[in-house]
Amino acid sequence: MALWDLPNADYVVVMGSNMAENHPVAFRFVVEAQRRGGKIIHVDPRFTRTSAIADIHAPIRSGTDIAFLGGLIRHILENDLWFRDYALAYTNLDHIIDERYLDTEDADGVFSGYDPDAKSYKQDTWQYEGKTTPTPLANRHPAGADTDYESMAQSPPPRDPTLQHPRCVYQILKRHYARYTPEMVEATTGCPQETFLQIADTLAKNSGRDRTGCFCYAVGWTHHSVGVQIIRAATIVQLLLGNVGRPGGGVLALRGHVSIQGSTDIPTLYNMLPGYLAQPVLHEDHADLKSYLKTETAATGWWANFPKYAISLLKAWYGEAAAADNDWAYQMVPKLTGDVSQEPMTLAMANGVIKGQFMLGQNPMVGAVNTELVELGMAKLEWLVVRDFAMTETAEFWRNGRRVRNGETRPEDIETEIFFLPAAMPGEKEGTVTNTSRLVQWHDHVLEAPGDSRSDTWFIFHLGKRLKALYADSTLERDRPIQALAWDYPVKGEREEPSAEAILKEINGYTTADRKQVADFKALEDDGSTACGCWIYSGVFPEEGKNLARSRRPDKPGDNTSHSGWAFAWPSNRRTLYNRASADPDGKPWSERKKMIWWDAEKKAWTGYDTPDFDKDKAPEFRPDWSKTPHGMDAIAGDSPFIMEPDGKAMIFAASGIKDGPLPTHYEPVESPVRNELYEKHQMNPAAKIWPRPGNELAETGDPRYPYVFTTFRLTEIHCGGIPSRITPHTAELQPEAFVEISPELAAELGIEHLGWTVLSSPRGEIEVRAMVTERMRPFTINGRKVHQVGMPWVYGPLGYATGEPANVLLAITGDPNTSIHSTKAVTCNIRPGRRGIRKAAE
Amino acid sequence: MSPTQGPREDPGRQALACIDKALAAKPQRDGHALTEATKFACEFRDELIAAASGDGDEERRNLEHANAVISAITAVHFPLGPAPWPELEGARGWLQKLLDASGADEVSGRDRGA
Numbered sequence: 001m002a003l004w005d006l007p008n009a010d011y012v013v014v015m016g017s018n019m020a021e022n023h024p025v026a027f028r029f030v031v032e033a034q035r036r037g038g039k040i041i042h043v044d045p046r047f048t049r050t051s052a053i054a055d056i057h058a059p060i061r062s063g064t065d066i067a068f069l070g071g072l073i074r075h076i077l078e079n080d081l082w083f084r085d086y087a088l089a090y091t092n093l094d095h096i097i098d099e100r101y102l103d104t105e106d107a108d109g110v111f112s113g114y115d116p117d118a119k120s121y122k123q124d125t126w127q128y129e130g131k132t133t134p135t136p137l138a139n140r141h142p143a144g145a146d147t148d149y150e151s152m153a154q155s156p157p158p159r160d161p162t163l164q165h166p167r168c169v170y171q172i173l174k175r176h177y178a179r180y181t182p183e184m185v186e187a188t189t190g191c192p193q194e195t196f197l198q199i200a201d202t203l204a205k206n207s208g209r210d211r212t213g214c215f216c217y218a219v220g221w222t223h224h225s226v227g228v229q230i231i232r233a234a235t236i237v238q239l240l241l242g243n244v245g246r247p248g249g250g251v252l253a254l255r256g257h258v259s260i261q262g263s264t265d266i267p268t269l270y271n272m273l274p275g276y277l278a279q280p281v282l283h284e285d286h287a288d289l290k291s292y293l294k295t296e297t298a299a300t301g302w303w304a305n306f307p308k309y310a311i312s313l314l315k316a317w318y319g320e321a322a323a324a325d326n327d328w329a330y331q332m333v334p335k336l337t338g339d340v341s342q343e344p345m346t347l348a349m350a351n352g353v354i355k356g357q358f359m360l361g362q363n364p365m366v367g368a369v370n371t372e373l374v375e376l377g378m379a380k381l382e383w384l385v386v387r388d389f390a391m392t393e394t395a396e397f398w399r400n401g402r403r404v405r406n407g408e409t410r411p412e413d414i415e416t417e418i419f420f421l422p423a424a425m426p427g428e429k430e431g432t433v434t435n436t437s438r439l440v441q442w443h444d445h446v447l448e449a450p451g452d453s454r455s456d457t458w459f460i461f462h463l464g465k466r467l468k469a470l471y472a473d474s475t476l477e478r479d480r481p482i483q484a485l486a487w488d489y490p491v492k493g494e495r496e497e498p499s500a501e502a503i504l505k506e507i508n509g510y511t512t513a514d515r516k517q518v519a520d521f522k523a524l525e526d527d528g529s530t531a532c533g534c535w536i537y538s539g540v541f542p543e544e545g546k547n548l549a550r551s552r553r554p555d556k557p558g559d560n561t562s563h564s565g566w567a568f569a570w571p572s573n574r575r576t577l578y579n580r581a582s583a584d585p586d587g588k589p590w591s592e593r594k595k596m597i598w599w600d601a602e603k604k605a606w607t608g609y610d611t612p613d614f615d616k617d618k619a620p621e622f623r624p625d626w627s628k629t630p631h632g633m634d635a636i637a638g639d640s641p642f643i644m645e646p647d648g649k650a651m652i653f654a655a656s657g658i659k660d661g662p663l664p665t666h667y668e669p670v671e672s673p674v675r676n677e678l679y680e681k682h683q684m685n686p687a688a689k690i691w692p693r694p695g696n697e698l699a700e701t702g703d704p705r706y707p708y709v710f711t712t713f714r715l716t717e718i719h720c721g722g723i724p725s726r727i728t729p730h731t732a733e734l735q736p737e738a739f740v741e742i743s744p745e746l747a748a749e750l751g752i753e754h755l756g757w758t759v760l761s762s763p764r765g766e767i768e769v770r771a772m773v774t775e776r777m778r779p780f781t782i783n784g785r786k787v788h789q790v791g792m793p794w795v796y797g798p799l800g801y802a803t804g805e806p807a808n809v810l811l812a813i814t815g816d817p818n819t820s821i822h823s824t825k826a827v828t829c830n831i832r833p834g835r836r837g838i839r840k841a842a843e
Numbered sequence: 844m845s846p847t848q849g850p851r852e853d854p855g856r857q858a859l860a861c862i863d864k865a866l867a868a869k870p871q872r873d874g875h876a877l878t879e880a881t882k883f884a885c886e887f888r889d890e891l892i893a894a895a896s897g898d899g900d901e902e903r904r905n906l907e908h909a910n911a912v913i914s915a916i917t918a919v920h921f922p923l924g925p926a927p928w929p930e931l932e933g934a935r936g937w938l939q940k941l942l943d944a945s946g947a948d949e950v951s952g953r954d955r956g957a
Binding site for chain 2: 115117118120143271281283284336337338339340344347348351352353691692693
């Protein structure tokens with residue numbers, strides 16, 4: 001959903017985010033929702049400025065979000081509070097699941113398909129009966145299932161609209177969450193039942209034909225070993241209540257600063273190509289283009305267009321070198337052999353695998369978990385290139401690192417050669433940023449960067465040119481991708497700055513014969529006649545001289561529209577995804593108050609306040625002709641809004657795509673002071689990525705040496721990884737020193753004074769910071785036992801005016817099974833008053 | 844042997860022994876053996892680089908194979924899905940050939956899985 005749609009919400013649940021402090025610009029839309037009568041709910045372990053504005057604050061122990069959200073799901077189902085007309089029509093609630101499926105409730109805490117040796121799942125038993133269901137996510141092939149997506153084109157999945165079938169999703173859901181009672185929620189999360197029930201009732205009362213609400217989350221949800229499943233749990237709540245694809249409804253990911261959304265759309269992620277296409281994996285079914293397209297192309301739904309997007313991307317990258325007779329240069333694309341995300345690669349770096357590293361827009365000596373292992377890894381590099389606009393802890397690790405400060409090593413013993421290259425700041429370069437609302441916004445170059453500072457675009461472009469020159473005469477096959485790379489962007493000025501508009505034009509896509517811009521992704525083909533750098537952005541530059549990212553036409557106050565003239569939102573300038581769901585199955589608005597898109601029977605077209613996220617002229621009564629084995633959108637009925645799913649129905653039960661189970665389940669975090677009362681045999685997510693090694697050990701459950709829950713957070717005053725604010729006196733003085741927040745109760749128990757020194761420790765290391773004794777932190781009662789939690793901002797390091805030890809020293813390298821994202825929000829620690837003994841640095 | 848400090852003798856053979864230990868534990872992933880195998884294989888690669896004269900197809904091929912061995916070990920250590928055990932078994936063969944070519948002794952069957 002779009003940020004400016006938030007004021008249309010009748011409730012806003014902020015959970016996994018301190019939105020007022022960390023997304024202050026976005027939070028004004030929440031304030032506006034409240035001004036219009038919406039209820040604001042903050043679910044968070046700490047009482048923050050977000051809590052202070054909220055109508056209800058629900059404190060929960062870090063890492064228990066699924067218990068809370070699962071409680072909401074149960075409450076909605078048991079009390080029949082769900083929006084039946086919406087959920088029955090638009091989700092897979094009535095779909096029947098494979099008879100071999102076993103739920104965690106029947107299999108001691110794991111779903112069917114679990115392999116305890118591999119610690120991963122096969123997904124064949126989670127499928128719709130008789131079907132293989134590709135996922136809308138990259139890497140569509142469900143593990144362990146065959147790739148017969150054609151089964152989806154032969155008939156619709158078996159369904160029971162009466163919801164009586166014991167294997168229909170509704171019945172499975174009811175059984176799965178039966179134990180998530182208000183009592184269980186309180187015992188697990190620490191949130192009082194009364195508060196939980198008040199929230200459940202607020203959500204139910206404010207949902208339906210005439211009312212909608214939304215969830216806003218940030219890394220307080222993603223940075224867990226069950227991060228993806230937490231988001232799924234909220235999505236299930238919203239689908240049951242009919243709050244997806246409608247005005248004021250949705251699950252809003254609050255993306256980071258500045259272009260985190262853009263960096264997943266055109267990804268810096270290791271496992272995706274631009275536009276959420278799968279990065280080929282060597283050991284799966286991606287050995288050649290034919291098998292890659294077979295496993296990644298859904299038979300039904302929008303993703304049937306996958307080959308058009310993949311081949312157009314190859315044409316954009318390799319130009320003339322990509323031809324039909326060489327499979328469009330597919331073999332020039334690197335193939336993954338394993339998980340090469342940041343977490344395992346930090347470990348691999350410490351093992352000596354990696355010789356050199358570029359660091360752009362990141363300061364891992366502060367921002368990455370397990371700081372000591374990160375530093376150890378960087379010390380194994382032969383070379384390190386850091387580009388930033390100010391010196392960072394990462395570039396200075398060789399003389400100012402923790403191991404140096406602790407006397408464990410000396411600068412002269414670190415052989416890494418480090419190159420620090422000054423980077424241009426935002427006003428010193430042109431380009432786009434993509435924000436939380438998928439809004440691609442252009443910004444101009446307004447002044448020249450000083451000295452040798454250059455934009456990242458300049459650096460990458462000229463690095464590429466030099467590499468191409470170096471390999472120009474090579475006759476080795478392995479160097480062909482560098483030689484073949486299409487790398488001709490016009491440059492301007494003495495500095496030869498590449499044109500960012502030319503890059504955006506390539507991202508938009510063009511016809512290869514005459515290099516004319518394509519209007520949008522519907523014009524892309526799989527025969528080499530089009531090239532496109534990122535299909536979802538297609539339409540941002542639809543014709544020569546028309547850069548829609550530059551557009552700045554806001555709607556007038558009071559207009560019930562979508563600000564469609566303000567920049568460009570992918571895809572196709574749609575502001576609300578799946579907005580077909582804003583109309584009922586017959587195509588009529590659910591209510592006048594919640595109108596967005598509706599079917600105009602006279603014009604035989606969808607119309608409304610937003611660009612329809614549906615075939616524009618597909619009537620609500622359209623039904624696939626199964627006798628013709630329909631493919632693509634021909635297999636999507638006119639009353640099935642979720643077009644990226646293979647049957648147009650939202651997956652409450654994830655038959656494919658989620659690596660750790662089809663339904664969210666409460667497990668304790670990777671470290672916890674308490675046992676998992678739900679599943680004795682599975683304390684933590686059984687599919688979580690755990691990499692034990694010296695220096696990366698996890699504390700045992702209930703380890704008396706680490707009795708407290710530890711969480712990390714950001715500060716309004718210290719931006720990003722800290723450096724931009726800590727080196728600036730005006731902002732540094734606002735939060736001048738690292739601190740740990742602890743409750744008055746714990747402070748009294750341990751003899752810690754406000755502003756006194758404390759030492760925090762975990763199996764990974766220890767740090768010292770001053771105490772902030774505050775009622776923002778309160779102890780929880782978990783299963784009758786008092787559990788204390790402490791929290792610390794992670795944005796400090798030794799450089800700048802505002803300094804302190806990095807909180808991430810305490811954290812372990814672990815990963816969510818789906819994303820490999822680390823756990824920064826819920827581990828365990830100890831805290832004691834005093835200071836840690838630091839060895840004198842070696843002379 | 845603890846590969847924590849400085850270059851050790853016969854890192855290639857040590858890597859081979861660690862790969863065998865990891866293979867013996869299959870289908871369970873022995874993280875410690877894989878970590879050690881990676882470290883030794885990287886040291887072996889460093890030896891190849893240090894000994895290289897800078898030209899010649901064989902040197903380049905050997906280095907590519909050493910890199911492939913490291914990729915296979917890390918692929919099993921950090922898999923995307925099921926661990927690719929056959930690739931690690933194949934990598935063991937490449938490493939053995941590299942060692943044979945450089946005159947190192949075959950790891951005895953008795954040492955395997957030690």
